[in-house]
Amino acid sequence: MSSGLKPKHQRLVLVVVALVALVGAGLLAAYALRNQASYFYVPADIAAAPPQVGQPIRLGGMVENGSIATAADGVTVQFVVQDGAARVPVSYTGIVPALFVEGSGVVAEGSMNADGTFIADNLLAKHDENYMPRELEGMSTAELREELQETVE
Amino acid sequence: MHGFANPARFLKIARWLTMPLLVSGLVISMCAVLWGLTQVPPDRLMGETVRILFVHVPAAWLSMGGWSAIAIASLAELVWRHPLAAIAARAAAVPGATFTAICLATGSIWGRPTWGTWWVWDGRLTSMLVLLFLYFGYIALSSSLAREGQSSRIAAIFGLVGAINIPIINRSVVWWNSLHQPPSITMGQSAIDPVFLWPLLIATLGFSLLFGGVVLARMRAILADIQAEARLRRKALQAEESLA
Structure with a gap:
């Protein structure tokens, strides 16, 4: 130096x-x-290394389309969490968050039971990075692009 | 850069610039937030809670911008010994910490209806809380060094070391599974509809102007403190001499 x-x-x-x-x-x-x-395991992690029965974990992923079913008691919901690679059936008893809908992200806290169902004690809805007003909801991407083009013009 | 090393010249510009920055920042922020609160349609999933975006996101950006400013000023202090760098770093700490606290509070309020929880210990939320504690540590350290009349070099090293948290905050939602959503705005792309994006960007501009105004005002206050201190010391010396 x-x-x-x-x-x-x-x-x-x-x-x-x-x-x-x-x-x-x-x-x-x-x-x-x-x-x-990482805050949660995705279904692929669960498939690769199944956690012990009763061990508390968090499971995160997308709620599979058409999989939400409410049980006869009215407060138990059953649905499937998937990440494109694997799927895990989940059962939850309680009030679901407002953003809990099919096709959106969810984080469930709970544990696996003996027959491979995830028993959730708590559900958290995960919001994705898209922000869109209601009027544009339900439009396909092509329609959206058209709408956008009209707005720009 | 050393053109501004002369505090007198800096003060002349700072005095002229402080008010316009504060006033324009206040007006632009108010307009953007009012626009966001009243004119913007509700989000397709979140509904009305989307409006907190216009405070939360600019506050988050500025909290990271504040520490980046501390780190850059610390570098300028350690390497180039710039006389105003330490003062600028000290001045940026309090507004930075304030924006971090605003970001955490608004995020928590948004999280309750959206996620169903006030707080989770995921990567993004935890690293942001760490940033708040870093700010507290920096404020305590730098102000105690200034009070004792010691060199602020230790605070500058702290400011540089703490900067490692900034890329961690930024990447936390990409590296790790987190409850917080991944970035909506990345290099020239936005997953935020223009109807939300415009008020957000304008609010960011307003908040940034406010931030700049507060930093200049605090730098002037710190410089005035130093001058008053020096004058008192000189007076005390003179009094001692006249007694002797």
Whole structure:
């Protein structure tokens, strides 16, 4: 460092080296935390490594279209959570959140029972990243594009 | 950059700029939020709760922007020894922490009707809470160093190290399964309908102007404090000399 490097540049090099090391450490830690820091398991995880019966876990995924069925008691709902790779049947007794609909995301807290059904104690609805007003609901993508084109023109 | 190292020249510009920033920021934020509250249609799934978006998202962006500003100012302080950098970093901490708190509070209020819970320990929410604590730590550290009249270099190192949390917050919803939704706005693409996006962007502009105005006002206050302190010290010295 005595090769005529100005103190200013010496400090810059030092700080940059320290920052690179820090970011590297942070990324490594985040990578190592990949499994632990996830908030829920997806059905594919459950299929790959089935959890023990009765072990409390969270299951997250999409509610399969046409799978929601209300039991005769009126407060128990049965549905299927899927992630495109695997599906898990879920049973929940209680009030469902307002955003709990078929085809949308859900996180269920509970445990697996002996015959492979997930018994949920708590349901959380997951909102996706799309924000859309009601008027545009039910339109296909092509119709939406048309509508958008008209608005722009 | 060192053109502004002269506090007198900086103060001249800051004095002229503070009021316009605060007033325009206040007016633009109010208009955008009122627009969002009254003119925007309800969301297809969330209904009326979508309106909290116009406060929550700009606050979230600015809370991360605030720490980025602290980190950049800390870098300028450590490497270039810029005399105003430490003051700028200190000035950005309190508004940054305020926006973080607003983001957490509005997010919680939105989460109750949307998700069915006030709070979960998922990656995004937890890293955002960590950011709030980092702000508290930074404020405590930098103000105690200033009170003791010590060098703010330790605070600058803290500001740089804490910046590691910013990419973690940003990526938390991509790396890990989380209850919080993935980013709606990524590089030139938006999953937010224009009817919501425009008030959101304008609210962000207004909040940013407010943020800038508050930072300038706080920098002026800190500089005035330093000057008053120096004057008192000089007076005390003179009094001592005249007694001797």
